Amino acid sequence: MPPRLQRTASFTDIDYTLRRQFKKDSFRPFQREIILAALHGHDVFVQAATSFGKSLCFQIPAVIDHGMTIVISPLLSLMMNQVEALRAANVDARTLNSNTPIQERDYIYQDLQTGHPRTRLLYVTPELCSGDHFRKRIQIVHQQKELARIAVDEAHCISEWGHDFRKDFKRLSWFRESFPDVPIMCLTATANSAVRNDILSTLGILRGDRLKQFTMTAQRPNLHLEIRYTSDEANDRFDNFVTWLRGVYARRSDSARLPELQAVNERVDNVPGIIYTISRDECDMLAASLRHNGIGARPFHAKLSKEQKSDTLARWIANEPGWDIIVATTAFGMGIDKENVRFVVHWRLPKSFEGYYQEAGRAGRDGNAAFCFLYYSREDRDRNFSLLARDIAREGSAGKPNAEARKESLGKLVEYCENVEGCRHAFICRYFGEEKVPECDFACDWHKDADGLKKRMRLGLASEEWVSTQREEGRYDNQEEYWSE
Numbered sequence: 064m065p066p067r068l069q070r071t072a073s074f075t076d077i078d079y080t081l082r083r084q085f086k087k088d089s090f091r092p093f094q095r096e097i098i099l100a101a102l103h104g105h106d107v108f109v110q111a112a113t114s115f116g117k118s119l120c121f122q123i124p125a126v127i128d129h130g131m132t133i134v135i136s137p138l139l140s141l142m143m144n145q146v147e148a149l150r151a152a153n154v155d156a157r158t159l160n161s162n163t164p165i166q167e168r169d170y171i172y173q174d175l176q177t178g179h180p181r182t183r184l185l186y187v188t189p190e191l192c193s194g195d196h197f198r199k200r201i202q203i204v205h206q207q208k209e210l211a212r213i214a215v216d217e218a219h220c221i222s223e224w225g226h227d228f229r230k231d232f233k234r235l236s237w238f239r240e241s242f243p244d245v246p247i248m249c250l251t252a253t254a255n256s257a258v259r260n261d262i263l264s265t266l267g268i269l270r271g272d273r274l275k276q277f278t279m280t281a282q283r284p285n286l287h288l289e290i291r292y293t294s295d296e297a298n299d300r301f302d303n304f305v306t307w308l309r310g311v312y313a314r315r316s317d318s319a320r321l322p323e324l325q326a327v328n329e330r331v332d333n334v335p336g337i338i339y340t341i342s343r344d345e346c347d348m349l350a351a352s353l354r355h356n357g358i359g360a361r362p363f364h365a366k367l368s369k370e371q372k373s374d375t376l377a378r379w380i381a382n383e384p385g386w387d388i389i390v391a392t393t394a395f396g397m398g399i400d401k402e403n404v405r406f407v408v409h410w411r412l413p414k415s416f417e418g419y420y421q422e423a424g425r426a427g428r429d430g431n432a433a434f435c436f437l438y439y440s441r442e443d444r445d446r447n448f449s450l451l452a453r454d455i456a457r458e459g460s461a462g463k464p465n466a467e468a469r470k471e472s473l474g475k476l477v478e479y480c481e482n483v484e485g486c487r488h489a490f491i492c493r494y495f496g497e498e499k500v501p502e503c504d505f506a507c508d509w510h511k512d513a514d515g516l517k518k519r520m521r522l523g524l525a526s527e528e529w530v531s532t533q534r535e536e537g538r539y540d541n542q543e544e545y546w547s548e
């Protein structure tokens with residue numbers, strides 16, 4: 064391993080940093096091992112379930128080690144949340160992206176130009192890393208031996224086999240080529256073995272003895288996973304959901320539960336949740352209909368102004384009355400970290416298996432039980448495949464590398480939805496290449512009532528014959544309005 068110049072090697076008391084700077088009492092399993100591997104200069108690959116606490120694994124080394132850490136992340140909202148939280152903890156964290164105000168941008172570039180930046184963590188997009196302007200300044204920092212580490216968050220975006228492939232992530236190979244002595248960390252919640260290998264070889268960290276891999280289960284045992292079968296004809300999502308939610312409110316207001324809520328000053332209807340839809344129109348309409356029924360729901364999608372989005376997010380996070388449920392497109396996804404989300408509902412079939420699991424992973428981050436249900440219809444399945452084929456054709460050669468992966472991932476999600484013969488958690492873990500069947504404590508619809516599940520599927524779905532006749536007539540083709548983030 065190439066020697067690394069360090070002014071300090073005082074990373075013995077990582078517990079102190081955890082408590083003092085991050086205000087956490089103890090490490091979660093494996094966080095300590097991961098952090099120590101990073102501090103010892105290893106390249107580190109971390110695959111762990113949503114809400115595991117992956118961010119801390121690069122934030123603590125960044126605070127302890129000498130020099131600056133670059134964090135590459137695909138999501139502006141995620142970067143901004145993390146930077147805000149770090150700054151509140153007195154860490155000099157900053158972000159450079161298309162939204163950074165000009166004054167802040169100038170400050171950061173001047174800071175980098177000195178070669179001895181004050182910034183400890185610099186969050187950037189992969190697109191920015193491809194630019195010469197940025198690269199030249201990072202070279203200066205490296206020459207001064209002040210480039211501590213590169214952390215690639217949501218690393219599955221590197222892989223053409225991943226559902227969320229972004230081509231600028233491929234160019235991150237530049238870091239190892241240019242700075243062979245600087246360790247790289249990459250972290251993801253959703254990678255199968257093909258994605259994992261792709262990530263490691265693209266970043267150039269697969270070979271040699273520098274790499275330490277930490278691959279943990281993808282399972283989230285506190286998520287109650289359920290598929291709700293429906294059809295175009297039944298069109299019963301709204302009534303089904305509202306009945307379910309009112310049932311939750313009723314249980315919270317019964318004589319046993321109410322005093323507990325009153326003691327902690329919690330409203331009966333403070334049951335935070337997210338409903339994922341696929342189109343902006345459906346998102347707006349659904350939020351309005353829920354509000355019309357006295358349920359505090361707000362839309363969140365790409366066409367809302369920046370101010371509207373941040374206002375909605377802030378009020379939802381603060382548990383304000385009237386802001387209990389976010390009805391969102393996938394513009395609201397990876398990285399959302401509100402601890403008491405009690406349910407995530409997929410109103411429509413998502414585009415990929417990984418996307419589904421990432422979004423479901425926003426629920427129950429406090430470790431308490433949370434419900435994740437997905438309304439599945441065969442008509443939506445056919446719409447998704449039709450739109451995916453259209454997108455792939457439109458993207459031409461640019462989309463080709465991961466066209467197969469996207470089709471496969473959607474196909475697996477369909478298989479998962481139509482699976483009534485086994486545990487949902489086990490299906491998910493197998494998808495991510497885990498051999499061990501996880502324990503499921505009645506936390507999926509199959510374990511709760513296998514016979515009832517089969518019956519619900521039989522009665523709830525349109526028959527394959529009917530759907531295929533409709534499909535042949537082109538009924539599910541070209542429904543442009545169906546997908547819009």
Ligand SMILES: Nc1ncnc2c1ncn2[C@@H]1O[C@H](COP(=O)(O)OP(=O)(O)OP(=O)(O)O)[C@@H](O)[C@H]1O
Nearest residue numbers: 087089090091113114115116117118119252398400
């Ligand atoms: N040791 C710890 N003790 C208590 N809370 C922790 C600890 N480590 C992390 N957390 C908290 O757990 C939550 C989830 O962490 P984080 O956002 O890093 O998850 P993640 O693994 O990146 O998940 P995702 O992949 O879903 O984004 C955060 O609120 C974080 O503050």
